[in-house]
Amino acid sequence: MEQRLSLVTLGVSDLARARRFYEALGWTTRAATEEYVVFFQTGGMVVGLWGRDQLADDSGHSDSGGWGRVALAYNTRSPGEVDAVIEEARAAGARIAREPAETFWGGYSGVFVDPDGHPWEVAHNPHWQIGEDGSVTLPG
Amino acid sequence: MEQRLSLVTLGVSDLARARRFYEALGWTTRAATEEYVVFFQTGGMVVGLWGRDQLADDSGHSDSGGWGRVALAYNTRSPGEVDAVIEEARAAGARIAREPAETFWGGYSGVFVDPDGHPWEVAHNPHWQIGEDGSVTLPG
Numbered sequence: 001m002e003q004r005l006s007l008v009t010l011g012v013s014d015l016a017r018a019r020r021f022y023e024a025l026g027w028t029t030r031a032a033t034e035e036y037v038v039f040f041q042t043g044g045m046v047v048g049l050w051g052r053d054q055l056a057d058d059s060g061h062s063d064s065g066g067w068g069r070v071a072l073a074y075n076t077r078s079p080g081e082v083d084a085v086i087e088e089a090r091a092a093g094a095r096i097a098r099e100p101a102e103t104f105w106g107g108y109s110g111v112f113v114d115p116d117g118h119p120w121e122v123a124h125n126p127h128w129q130i131g132e133d134g135s136v137t138l139p140g
Numbered sequence: 141m142e143q144r145l146s147l148v149t150l151g152v153s154d155l156a157r158a159r160r161f162y163e164a165l166g167w168t169t170r171a172a173t174e175e176y177v178v179f180f181q182t183g184g185m186v187v188g189l190w191g192r193d194q195l196a197d198d199s200g201h202s203d204s205g206g207w208g209r210v211a212l213a214y215n216t217r218s219p220g221e222v223d224a225v226i227e228e229a230r231a232a233g234a235r236i237a238r239e240p241a242e243t244f245w246g247g248y249s250g251v252f253v254d255p256d257g258h259p260w261e262v263a264h265n266p267h268w269q270i271g272e273d274g275s276v277t278l279p280g
Contacts, residue, residue, distance in 0.1 A: 001165040001214065001225050004182045004274040006263075008148060011209030025141040030280045042144045043184045044275025046268075052209045059259040060237025060251050061207035068208020069151030069192045069256065071199045074141065085141050097200025111200050116209065119199040123146075128186075134144040135184025140170045 006045055008072070011052030011063065012116045018049045021115050024092035043135055052116070073121040077130050079108040085122045086110040146185055148212070151192030151203065152256045158189045161255050164232035183275060192256070213261040217270050219248040225262045226250040 012018035019029070019038050031038040038049040056063040076082050082100045089112035090096055097119060100110035109123035129137045152158035159169070159178050171178040178189040196203040216222050222240045229252035230236055237259060240250035249263035269277045 001167070001228055002274050003167045003180055004214070005148065005185065005187055005212055006215035006268075006270075006274075006276045007213035007261075008145065009211045009213065011211075027141070027143045030278065039278055040143055041278050044271070044273070044277075045145065045183065045185065046276055046278060047145055055209060055211055056207070058238075058251075059207070059211045059261065060253070061257075061259060063209055064204045064206025066204025066206055066208060067196070067199070067201040068206060068210055068258075069195060069203055070208055070210040070258065071149045071151075071195055072145055073147035073149065074144070075146035088141055098198075111198075113200070117201075118208075118210065119201060121147075121199065128146075130146075131184070133184070134142050134146075136146045136186055137184075138170065138179055138181050138186060 004045075007039075007048055008045070009048040009050050009055055010114070010116065010118050011055035012049050013052055014115070015049060015051060017115055021092055021094070022049070025088055043133060067117060067119070071119050071121055073123055075128060075130060075136050076122065076124045079124045082108055082110055082122050082124050086112060089120070089122075144185075147179075147188055148185070149188040149190050149195055150254070150256065150258050151195035152189050153192055154255070155189060155191060157255055161232055161234070162189070165228055183273065207257060207259070211259050211261055213263055215268060215270060215276050216262065216264045219264045222248055222250055222262050222264050226252060229260070229262075 040047045094112035097113050098111040107125040111121050180187045234252035237253050238251040247265040251261050
């Protein structure tokens with residue numbers, strides 16, 4: 001197994017609402033409006049939205065309705081950009097689970113939660129390098 | 141907010157066990173053995189392992205212990221590679237939630253579950269292009 005991740009699929013209860021939320025953040029998809037699944041190209045990988053019941057069935061799990069110990073993160077090039085993205089998310093209807101502040105690991109971050117309860121940390125980590133294309137590289 | 145994802149963090153109950161599992165799949169990390177968090181560089185993004193309690197707290201969520209409607213996927217270049225990766229995961233101690241088989245969307249896939257309950261679909265999707273570096277590109 002190569003060291004990579006191809007796709008992260010988020011289970012959603014209302015696909016149109018979830019799609020509108022990510023589009024309100026500025027994301028675009030080629031998916032037709034009648035598609036049962038929505039894929040967003042995110043660099044060399046893909047983020048997908050799919051009905052939570054279908055995803056549970058397909059993944060061999062039952063959906064407890066709670067949070068499942070997975071956090072997504074979006075890294076920025078500056079602390080100010082964290083504030084800006086959190087405001088964008090708030091304007092798009094996200095709940096802000098943690099307002100932007102300095103973190104114990106020496107960075108600056110906040111957390112927004114999408115309409116289906118998926119948390120996104122928006123973080124500036126001064127130790128991680130971000131390329132022109134948004135790719136992140138670990139130190140060392 | 142640019143259309144990208146920097147980091148996916150998986151909450152785990154035993155970091156050493158989780159790390160051993162991903163290392164048994166062939167992944168490598170520069171994290172010291174005493175680190176409280178383990179990061180794997182996965183192309184232009186990062187997959188992390190962190191204590192489930194800390195991750196819950198940091199993400200502003202409580203951990204129900206169940207599955208949280210997030211599925212990870214690893215796309216292969218052939219159906220045979222799906223079988224091979226599922227066998228690798230089984231040998232590393234994963235539960236196989238779905239044995240490899242043809243899918244309703246015209247591909248071939250199986251699902252393994254890591255020691256902390258995180259499902260990974262291993263899929264061959266003939267409609268998605270995979271680059272030399274493992275990056276995936278949506279059609280169109």
